[in-house]
Amino acid sequence: MACPICSKASLPAYRPFCSRRCADVDLARWLNGSYAVPSQDPEDQEEAETILSRDPPLPH
Numbered sequence: 644m645a646c647p648i649c650s651k652a653s654l655p656a657y658r659p660f661c662s663r664r665c666a667d668v669d670l671a672r673w674l675n676g677s678y679a680v681p682s683q684d685p686e687d688q689e690e691a692e693t694i695l696s697r698d699p700p701l702p703h
Contacts, residue, residue: 644653648665660666672678 644659645651646653646661646665647659648668649661651661653659653661657663657666660669
């Protein structure tokens with residue numbers, strides 16, 4: 644398996660990474676939001692409220 648950061652061969656001690664450095668780079672990317680999934684939520688609060696008021700409530 645290749646390291647997802649630098650594409651070198653991974654080492655068992657750091658799998659799926661090749662080194663502590665690449666593992667730390669990946670962790671930093673998670674922590675600073677680089678891997679965040681883009682939201683499809685409306686930015687405007689009023690638009691969100693309008694959408695919620697149109698949708699029927701979920702059954703309990």
